[in-house]
Amino acid sequence: MGATSNRSTGSTGDSLVLKQIPRDLAVAVDPAETEAHDRKWTPLKIAIWAGISLLGGLSWVMLAVVRGETVNAIWFVFAAICTYLIGYRFYSNYIEKHLLKPDDRRATPAEYKADGKDFAATDRRVLFGHHFAAIAGAGPLVGPVLAAQMGYLPGTIWIIVGVVLAGAVQDYLVLYFSMRRGGRSLGQMARDELGVVGGTAALIATLVIMIIIVAILALVVVNALAESPWGVFSVGMTIPIALFMGCYLRFFRPGKITEISIIGFVLLIAAIIGGGMIADTEWGSTFFLLDKVTIAWGIIIYGFIAAILPVWLLLAPRDYLSTFMKIGTIGMLAVAIIIIRPEISAPAVSEFASSGTGPVVSGTLFPFLFVTIACGALSGFHALIASGTTPKLIEKERQTRFIGYGGMLMESFVAIMALVAALSIDRGLYFAMNSSPALTGGTIEGAVAFVNGLGMTGINITPDLLAQTAKDVGEESIVSRTGGAPTLAVGLAHIMQQLIGGTAMMSFWYHFAIMFEALFILTAVDAGTRVARFMLQDSLGNFFPKFKNTSWRPGAWSATAIMVAAWGAVLLMGVTDPLGGINTLFPLFGIANQLLAAIALAVCMAIVAKRGLFRYLWVVALPLAFAAVVTISASFLKIFSTVPAVGYFAQNRAFSGALEAGETSFGTATSVLAMEAVVRNTMVQGVLSIVFVTLAIIVIFTAIQATWKAYRTNANSSSEDPAVQSQIFAPAGLLVTPPEKKLQAEWDALPAEKKYTRAGH
Amino acid sequence: MNSGVVGAVRRGARSVAWYLKGMLGEDAYEKYAAHHAARAADPSCAAHEVMTEKEFWRDQTDRQDRNPQSRCC
Numbered sequence: 001m002g003a004t005s006n007r008s009t010g011s012t013g014d015s016l017v018l019k020q021i022p023r024d025l026a027v028a029v030d031p032a033e034t035e036a037h038d039r040k041w042t043p044l045k046i047a048i049w050a051g052i053s054l055l056g057g058l059s060w061v062m063l064a065v066v067r068g069e070t071v072n073a074i075w076f077v078f079a080a081i082c083t084y085l086i087g088y089r090f091y092s093n094y095i096e097k098h099l100l101k102p103d104d105r106r107a108t109p110a111e112y113k114a115d116g117k118d119f120a121a122t123d124r125r126v127l128f129g130h131h132f133a134a135i136a137g138a139g140p141l142v143g144p145v146l147a148a149q150m151g152y153l154p155g156t157i158w159i160i161v162g163v164v165l166a167g168a169v170q171d172y173l174v175l176y177f178s179m180r181r182g183g184r185s186l187g188q189m190a191r192d193e194l195g196v197v198g199g200t201a202a203l204i205a206t207l208v209i210m211i212i213i214v215a216i217l218a219l220v221v222v223n224a225l226a227e228s229p230w231g232v233f234s235v236g237m238t239i240p241i242a243l244f245m246g247c248y249l250r251f252f253r254p255g256k257i258t259e260i261s262i263i264g265f266v267l268l269i270a271a272i273i274g275g276g277m278i279a280d281t282e283w284g285s286t287f288f289l290l291d292k293v294t295i296a297w298g299i300i301i302y303g304f305i306a307a308i309l310p311v312w313l314l315l316a317p318r319d320y321l322s323t324f325m326k327i328g329t330i331g332m333l334a335v336a337i338i339i340i341r342p343e344i345s346a347p348a349v350s351e352f353a354s355s356g357t358g359p360v361v362s363g364t365l366f367p368f369l370f371v372t373i374a375c376g377a378l379s380g381f382h383a384l385i386a387s388g389t390t391p392k393l394i395e396k397e398r399q400t401r402f403i404g405y406g407g408m409l410m411e412s413f414v415a416i417m418a419l420v421a422a423l424s425i426d427r428g429l430y431f432a433m434n435s436s437p438a439l440t441g442g443t444i445e446g447a448v449a450f451v452n453g454l455g456m457t458g459i460n461i462t463p464d465l466l467a468q469t470a471k472d473v474g475e476e477s478i479v480s481r482t483g484g485a486p487t488l489a490v491g492l493a494h495i496m497q498q499l500i501g502g503t504a505m506m507s508f509w510y511h512f513a514i515m516f517e518a519l520f521i522l523t524a525v526d527a528g529t530r531v532a533r534f535m536l537q538d539s540l541g542n543f544f545p546k547f548k549n550t551s552w553r554p555g556a557w558s559a560t561a562i563m564v565a566a567w568g569a570v571l572l573m574g575v576t577d578p579l580g581g582i583n584t585l586f587p588l589f590g591i592a593n594q595l596l597a598a599i600a601l602a603v604c605m606a607i608v609a610k611r612g613l614f615r616y617l618w619v620v621a622l623p624l625a626f627a628a629v630v631t632i633s634a635s636f637l638k639i640f641s642t643v644p645a646v647g648y649f650a651q652n653r654a655f656s657g658a659l660e661a662g663e664t665s666f667g668t669a670t671s672v673l674a675m676e677a678v679v680r681n682t683m684v685q686g687v688l689s690i691v692f693v694t695l696a697i698i699v700i701f702t703a704i705q706a707t708w709k710a711y712r713t714n715a716n717s718s719s720e721d722p723a724v725q726s727q728i729f730a731p732a733g734l735l736v737t738p739p740e741k742k743l744q745a746e747w748d749a750l751p752a753e754k755k756y757t758r759a760g761h
Numbered sequence: 762m763n764s765g766v767v768g769a770v771r772r773g774a775r776s777v778a779w780y781l782k783g784m785l786g787e788d789a790y791e792k793y794a795a796h797h798a799a800r801a802a803d804p805s806c807a808a809h810e811v812m813t814e815k816e817f818w819r820d821q822t823d824r825q826d827r828n829p830q831s832r833c834c
Contacts (some may be wrong), residue, residue, distance in 0.1 A: 116792060136833065254788065384833075
């Protein structure tokens with residue numbers, strides 16, 4: 001460039017400058033000016049924030065204190081939005097100012113490593129949508145549904161407070177630290193900060209956690225599609241639709257993504273409508289009526305093929321479809337909840353919160369609420385996304401707050417809507433759908449007897465309601481449709497039909513919701529298998545160098561087969577489990593996800609400590625301590641509890657004892673074969689719990705060690721990439737502040753040919 | 762008055778289309794081309810092969826093949 005630079009006010013004496021001579025325009029608003037604007041409380045600003053606080057406070061009072069016979073859903077929406085706004089405006093601002101101190105004079109990887117492909121500066125609003133679509137999946141939709149058995153209040157508080165203090169903090173920190181390190185992955189950062197032992201434990205934990213998460217997501221799909229010809233047909237049709245879209249983009253009109261997504265969406269709707277017609281025919285209802293085991297095998301075979309096919313053929317087009325559906329459906333649900341404002345008659349806190357005997361997921365509120373709702377409040381998986389694509393696309397450092405913290409708030413809102421949808425259906429219906437077939441016998445009579453026998457006040461379900469609801473949504477039966485997805489679909493259909501179409505449309509909305517969830521999950525299964533395969537190949541490559549070459553076919557295929565076999569085995573175990581599957585396996589999903597969060601936060605804590613910011617260490621240490629206590633105590637209960645419904649090994653002992661005593665049926669297992677299956681499954685689940693918790697303790701311990709060492713030696717080191725001068729400007733948040741507006745106008749006035757920045761090499 | 766409304770609607774539709782394209786990544790080639798145009802204008806950068814649109818899209822999915830990204834749960 002060769003130009004001299006103009007050191008203007010606001011530069012803190014290092015080599016970075018605010019203004020760059022060739023354009024003579026600032027690349028960032030002067031920090032002092034930003035600070036002054038931040039601190040200036042105009043009467044209007046005061047009025048707005050007072051209004052937000054009052055509305056938020058009132059909503060919390062309505063939810064937590066007033067607790068009338070019924071609660072209107074609008075209070076959930078207001079409580080969530082107002083709390084998010086306050087958390088974003090004040091808490092994330094505090095983190096930005098004291099802990100992270102982003103510097104917009106510094107170029108982001110998207111600028112200094114720009115290659116026009118993987119590293120490309122992206123508009124912050126677009127990137128927000130992008131990041132949100134990558135983090136939000138089926139998790140925030142399923143967890144809150146299952147946790148609804150404890151009443152509406154515990155889940156609501158955890159989702160809203162948890163995201164502000166833990167989940168969004170994690171996402172923000174990981175995104176920021178990865179961005180400062182050229183977009184390095186969580187695994188690499190763990191190795192850098194925690195050394196070989198901590199880094200290796202983090203890597204193995206990530207791999208095992210991924211397998212569990214893929215398996216349990218697949219289990220949710222299996223449960224939603226079993227005995228549902230309509231669902232099987234319409235979800236099955238997504239495969240040919242995606243193949244068609246892939247070929248269209250590859251050979252016919254490359255790059256016309258919006259166009260083909262709209263075509264794909266229309267075909268998808270046609271598949272849903274067509275599914276209803278086919279399920280009505282004699283042959284359709286027999287041909288597509290599949291049991292759980294068959295569907296599970298179908299998904300396993302599908303998972304293998306999908307993961308070895310080229311991305312353009314299946315994964316990429318389905319990703320477009322899934323993004324399209326995600327944004328559309330979530331927006332639609334938000335609008336519907338605000339317009340319809342359903343009344344919720346569930347208790348604030350149900351008896352299952354303290355007794356721990358709930359049929360949906362066993363265990364008491366602490367710690368099991370916090371592992372049942374992982375996504376939406378605190379999700380470790382996000383750390384993989386926030387250290388993946390997003391940091392390579394960020395335009396300016398200060399935008400990490402809007403994208404990282406803000407994106408997670410948005411996911412939390414999705415979780416709140418899922419909770420509202422699940423709570424808006426009849427409470428008895430909720431329990432009939434979510435109690436395992438082992439308890440209800442899978443029949444209407446059995447379900448009625450079981451649910452009414454739970455002894456909950458105000459619940460009296462009739463066989464007619466169950467039969468009628470099944471008919472309305474176009475299913476054979478809705479008894480024991482566990483896994484959360486069918487319940488959410490009934491809730492969504494229940495809300496949407498009041499807005500569009502009435503009961504006649506309910507079956508369409510139900511299958512629309514099932515399709516929407518299956519689409520995410522199948523994409524997550526496919527992508528998860530691929531990522532796991534690369535991780536495995538990378539590790540195997542240390543022993544057999546040939547495996548490092550990821551395009552070596554035999555290596556790629558065998559590594560894929562190993563990964564599919566691993567999650568497939570867990571899936572089959574869940575599907576055939578005599579105890580019901582989802583209620584025993586779901587805690588493992590939550591624990592796995594939260595342990596990953598603990599690992600990510602541990603890495604963040606070590607980084608903060610090495611920067612010497614001990615005064616603000618609590619921002620990371622607080623959520624880390626919480627996640628560690630929750631997951632470790634949940635794991636310990638799963639391992640050591642003597643209550644068979646909670647402890648895996650207690651269950652194992654109970655069943656093997658019965659087998660030894662020569663009994664031929666025990667509890668919900670009605671044959672020796674089933675009893676042996678329980679013994680096997682509980683052993684596997686118990687061992688997995690031990691592996692998880694051991695790995696997580698190693699990682700947390702090494703992080704504490706690194707933190708302590710940094711404290712002792714008064715460290716002030718950093719593993720960041722060296723600072724590079726930025727040459728572009730963009731506003732930081734969703735709304736453009738007045739100082740930003742002024743500067744933006746100067747940039748806009750620049751002649752076009754001068755706007756391009758010199759790119760990286 | 763009326764033309765103002767039409768103009769506003771048109772602007773709104775244009776920004777929705779812009780957003781959707783950005784979200785789905787349809788503008789990837791434009792960004793790539795702009796990046797290379799800027800480099801071509803800069804004498805300190807050596808000349809590079811620039812991919813055609815079709816090559817670019819093929820390359821993009823092939824890169825995803827080599828470097829998979831997980832989707833969240």
